């Protein structure tokens with residue numbers, strides 16, 4: 001798991017210690033608070049309460065809301081208080097969540113906006129012990145600065161194997177024949193199946209699961225095509241799979257296997273219009289999400305024989321109602337969302353998610369973050385001192401602002417000898433945003449919600465690069481933060497072009513302030529700082 005510890009990137013209010021302070025100002029001197037990377041004030045009662053909870057009990061609390069493998073639970077218990085409470089109603093979840101720093105779920109728990117709102121800012125991370133994150137309200141998570149991580153790899157093979165199991169079982173009527181034998185019947189003519197060899201399988205969604213299904217289906221002698229607008233052609237070529245358009249896939253397939261995520265774009269992609277384009281007698285497997293199929297349209301297509309059979313592991317509403325015409329259809333084979341349910345996959349998923357959640361609670365950036373930029377560990381560690389500098393420059397700049405015109409437009413300039421695509425500035429921008437917003441508002445800002453919060457406050461942050469000559473040994477030479485159209489409490493901070501301007505650089509791993517307005521300075525940005533103008 002690639003993760004590096006730069007704790008303030010993901011800090012949320014309940015882990016913060018108090019340190020921000022403002023003091024009276026004059027036009028000549030102004031005391032600036034430059035908190036360390038870990039500090040800021042709990043600013044409202046709710047946050048103050050959660051701060052107290054953390055202070056009394058340093059161990060974070062993780063709520064595990066669905067069954068998780070033992071190895072994952074052990075990992076969590078080494079670091080946190082673990083509350084395993086299954087089958088909670090939404091109301092119970094909302095009540096419990098205000099006492100939890102992390103929540104771990106599978107596909108059976110809806111992590112709605114209400115859950116984030118009920119957490120009172122304490123919830124720092126939601127871990128999805130699996131792939132699909134359609135049961136988590138990602139916008140709400142982001143707005144609340146709550147990191148969402150998933151476990152994207154450990155159940156790939158299990159899901160692919162279940163897809164193949166459904167494909168073969170469907171083609172040979174295994175489930176129906178088994179039920180009839182158990183009912184005392186011996187219907188050898190009724191359950192004549194169809195062969196797979198030489199048939200065309202269309203894999204819809206050629207990601208991790210889709211490509212493993214394709215690989216296995218080729219081993220069964222099938223001709224495999226795939227539709228995925230975002231899949232790299234060389235990956236398909238390497239497996240011997242042809243990438244085709246959506247319509248082409250529908251038109252030519254004898255079997256269709258669904259492996260795309262449920263998103264607004266994939267919701268009900270198999271609808272009446274799509275079924276009308278399919279070969280009569282097509283067979284469909286779905287181990288992705290029920291919502292990618294219009295289930296009423298599928299029943300119609302089964303009744304008219306366009307679709308000969310369907311094998312479904314997932315449903316729009318889970319569990320589906322007992323009298324669902326889809327589940328009860330004689331040509332449908334159904335399993336209760338078992339794609340990821342092998343001993344091996346569940347153990348792997350539990351470890352993968354426990355590591356990601358513990359890492360996030362320690363302030364690390366997990367490689368499996370779903371709603372925050374994923375930055376490689378080596379880049380993170382190289383940028384670490386610049387991340388601290390960025391936040392401090394933002395804090396300094398905004399504390400110099402006076403007057404009623406507000407902070408609306410901020411320009412950040414990065415001077416570097418690195419090629420533009422060799423310097424990831426997302427972390428720096430997020431930390432400058434944190435520095436700019438936290439001292440003047442009651443919201444907390446972290447890497448997850450920085451862009452959202454800036455946008456919501458109407459703060460426009462533009463970035464500019466100055467490409468320097470010379471050896472690109474350090475990622476950055478200097479960073480400049482410029483606030484436009486404002487007056488300053490410290491008149492000397494206004495540059496010749498009329499903006500508040502502060503510049504900083506990293507020297508021997510320590511952030512330094514090197515320019516205020518048009519004045520060159522060289523001050524280590526540690527502890528408190530008093531700016532005063534002096535006639536020498």
Ligand SMILES: NC(=O)C1=CN([C@@H]2O[C@H](COP(=O)(O)OP(=O)(O)OC[C@H]3O[C@@H](n4cnc5c(N)ncnc54)[C@H](O)[C@@H]3O)[C@@H](O)[C@H]2O)C=CC1
Pocket residue numbers: 131132133152155156159204205206207208209210227228229230231259260261262265266287288289313314337338339340341
């Ligand atoms: N039944 C079960 O227990 C399990 C179900 N799943 C489901 O399977 C899905 C796929 O899982 P992975 O392969 O691990 O994810 P993945 O992210 O590796 O692959 C998804 C693929 O779908 C493609 N895609 C996105 N929009 C598409 C569209 N409109 N048309 C065609 N392709 C599109 C993406 O480009 C990507 O290549 C998950 O999102 C999850 O919902 C995954 C594991 C277990």
Ligand SMILES: O=C(O)C(=O)COP(=O)(O)O
Pocket residue numbers: 106107108129130131132133155337338339340341
């Ligand atoms: O990983 C996924 O997307 C799955 O659908 C598996 O769901 P589950 O964790 O078994 O509820």
